[in-house]
Amino acid sequence: MTLNFIRYFLALLILVFLSLETQASSSINSLRIWPAPDHTRLVFDLSGPVQHKVFSLENPKRLVIDIGRVRLNTQLDTSDLTNTPISRVRSAVRNKTDLRVVLDLSQEVQPRSFLLRPNEQYGHRLVVDLVLEEKQKQAAKKPKTVKQQRQIVIAIDPGHGGEDPGAIGPGGTREKHVVWGIAKELARIIERDPAFKPVMTRTGDYYIGLRKRVDVARKARADLFVSVHADAYRLPQPQGSSVYVLSQRGASSESARWLADTENRADLIGGVEGVLTLGDKDETLAGVLVDLSMTATLSESLKVGSRVLKNLGQVNRLHKRDVEQAGFLVLKSPDMPSMLIEAGFISNPQEERRLKDLAYQRKLAQQIASAIKDYFRENPPPNTSLSAKASHSSSAYTIRRGDTLSEIARRKGVDIGELRKMNDLNNDVIRVGQRLRIPST
Structure with a gap:
């Protein structure tokens, strides 16, 4: 009787443990990919929080995303990879509870990853950004x-x-x-x-x-x-x-x-x-x-x-x-x-x-x-084609509400001292409706 009780108790513990295992695991419900000029963003929509690790492999170039205690409830290999550095997405179950996602890459990337908590639009998410190193270098070299x-x-x-x-x-x-x-x-x-x-x-x-x-x-x-x-x-x-x-x-x-x-x-x-x-x-x-x-x-x-x-x-x-x-x-x-x-x-x-x-x-x-x-x-900014036309077409300006002498000098591309001198101003006080002569630029 005692032996049967022990067996029953152990079986019950195993069932409770398996139940807790099932409850604790999350699921991947979808994958969304957003290509941008300088990076590509992958968003894994999750049913709950997960642990994850991201690392790169060479020859050939791959990015590995290991996600712990998660079930896959969608197909990852059907994602649209247009305009991304990803040539293929593969996945496989590891240790019966974990998932490994492998991205085959066509160029070098710098990976960044983080988790996002639920908000009014989405639930839990794992975000992986693939920053395009080549475009960053080109941007830095551009004179x-x-x-x-x-x-x-x-x-x-x-x-x-x-x-x-x-x-x-x-x-x-x-x-x-x-x-x-x-x-x-x-x-x-x-x-x-x-x-x-x-x-x-x-x-x-x-x-x-x-x-x-x-x-x-x-x-x-x-x-x-x-x-x-x-x-x-x-x-x-x-x-x-x-x-x-x-x-x-x-x-x-x-x-x-x-x-x-x-x-x-x-x-x-x-x-x-x-x-x-x-x-x-x-x-x-x-x-x-x-x-x-x-x-x-x-x-x-x-x-x-x-x-x-x-x-x-x-x-x-x-x-x-x-x-x-x-x-x-x-x-x-x-x-x-x-x-x-x-x-x-x-x-x-x-x-x-x-x-x-x-x-x-x-x-x-x-x-x-x-x-x-x-x-x-x-109000043409200095050194623009419009300011050049304005300087040739008119040499006068009528003060409007909110104008200051320093603003007018900046907009017309002239020195404020020259503006005061041409209009016989001893200070920067101006009035609405007053006409100013603008020095040639």
């Missing part, structure tokens, strides 16, 4: 050239992308697709004017961190940063277009604060760890949050933002009549005017239908481009 009469550079930032779909409308429309259409059309219109040059922060459907977007614009020496989004709210009623610029003193309204918090959480959805592990560590940007020299930049942001908002009102109703301000992380650059455009509320069923219409996207892009070009024709 920088500065033309005497350069084009005006407009950085166009299509919000979200890849792992981060942005807001999703009641009809299933994804914000990342809407803003990509508007941004692409905006770039096409701007590029037709030889005085301007558009630069896209992302060139396809892949994730890019908020600080990286600003970094792309700054490396291109952009004269203006335009981030394009489609608004969303908890209720379906709100509608209309909006324009936002940075605020250093708090949001201009509760809705502006809520929107900024929502947009700033994009790094949590796309994986802020990915930004850090890709080597995006710009010390200048780290100081942006406390930079106190942004007064002139914010002033120009408000001016060009007001023009854009007015033009948007010719296509769509406006959610707010004035440019709003909030602490958007993507707008925190001290050296270029920046604005964030909410083309409309994708959470509103009627506006969602308009936003996904290509003809409507084109109308929005045309109005935005027109406002931007009008602003720069009146």
